[in-house]
Amino acid sequence: MSSAAESSGFARVRFRGAAPPVLLLSILIVLPLFGLGPNWTRLLFVTFVWITTSLAWNVLGGFAGQVSFGFAVFYGLGAYTAALSINAGINPYLAFLLAGITASTASLLVGLPTFRLRGPYFAIATIGVSEAVRVVMTNLAVTGGASGYRIVEHGAFRQIDHYYTALGLAGVALLVSLYIRGSKFGLGLIAIREDEEAAADAGVNPFTYKLSAHAVAAALTGIAGGVFARYAAYIHPHGVFAFHTSVAILLMPIIGGIGTIWGPVLGGAVYGLVQEELIANFPQIHLLLYGVFLILIILFEPGGIVGLLRKLFRWIEKARRDPGDHPTGASRDQVLWRAGRAQRREL
């Protein structure tokens, strides 16, 4: 009886919540038709790639609470897999798929020995794996070693194709995140994040859940690497496999709001847009700025930008509601405080 009313109310809320992202997506789809210009197209392309990796990291780091410092491994492996496949004459979109599969397989190899352990072992292991892979790729002759690898594609370069590919990928990453959060899988991951032992006592298999989340995140990151490689047409180990790539992928969701859906999107957007401008204008200062940003977030708002916005909305809501309740214009806190003082005087 009441469940029908509830579900329609739920649908309404969902519909209202879906309006801004759908609007944003529509704008991003039609924007190039009005002549975006190569610079803006490039900037947005890079931003979509970062948003994808940020959402991907968040599946493992935000939902399951497993912090990885090694996502550059998947990004780089995806980039190189796509590059080699495209040069071998494979269709680029198939090459992206292969990139995802390669990265996913690598994630299992990292996860199998480390996810059986609890505590910081996984995080530490990811640093080691990431450095090891970078060193190997720097010395691997087939892919040109440290001097990098070039992608030669026949046919004209159409920037707009890349734009839509990256936009589509970011959209898929968003849908995957939304789906996971609402699913049994997502519930299990959050339970693991909150208390792994208690989750196991409730029937969740932490090992396979962490492994699966890692595989999903790696696949998306690998595809993002592939999409980037095809656009850049030249990749090298000190770029895609660099430690600062891993750190960037981890910073974005933390800045935006770890464990949320829109946090990684905002974090990716801020990073993509601001970072590119910063690098262009102040090549050295951007790392300093992100360091400061990170410290501020950890100290004052662990919820990131999303947490800050939520507080702001709550504050506005309260400010709007309260003057009506108290004609004097005093907030509820002030009224309570005065009442408390009056009581103390009586005592």
Next chain:
Amino acid sequence: MTKYFGGLAALKDVSFDVAAGGIYGLIGPNGAGKTTLFGIIAGSLAPTSGTVSFHGRDVTGVKSFQAVRAGIARTHQISRPFKSLSVLDNVTVGIRFGRGRVHGSANVRREAERILELVGLSHSTALPASTLCVGDQKRLELARTLAAKPDLLLCDEACSGLTDNEMVSVLELLCRICRLGTTVVFIEHNLKAIFSICDRVLVLNFGEKLAEGPPEQIQNDPSVIEAYIGKT
């Protein structure tokens, strides 16, 4: 069964049977091995030697999530709620990963609400679990464990830190759970609580089985009195 932590024997050749459908008390001074025993049965610890069988099946050394699927679920001495999740979602985890076989989100929700009502938490389903007081966190832990539909419920100090009134209501709850068809084994330091509701009691001391039997017999057992109070 026996469990060694390094060279220390936490449990030495402790053996016992729990008949289906009763309430079974487990008592003993601190460090007697009660929680270790629970850990072994519920799958978070593997025994050094010995076996655990349940419904005639060998479940020795299974992982805790496998034990849940077999029908054994435990609560912890210090409750461990999923703090950022709501009270309702905490129970939902228990339902969706347990043996309940409840399908459809509306059914899961109804089942979660039913269980929360059973333990007396229906007033705070939407609150984050971190905001509950200790007594309510214990109820929530019990609710989440019950949500898995266990045949055997291992309850580790469900009453510690509670007021007398809260304790009575938890004991009533355990009796009700037992009547609904779940076998209950519970650890408790409060002997009055144990003797008032248990059908049988097992006493552990320094990892060894000291006595086992119905409450009346245990209360008058000289070795139990000696372990608890000292020699006269």
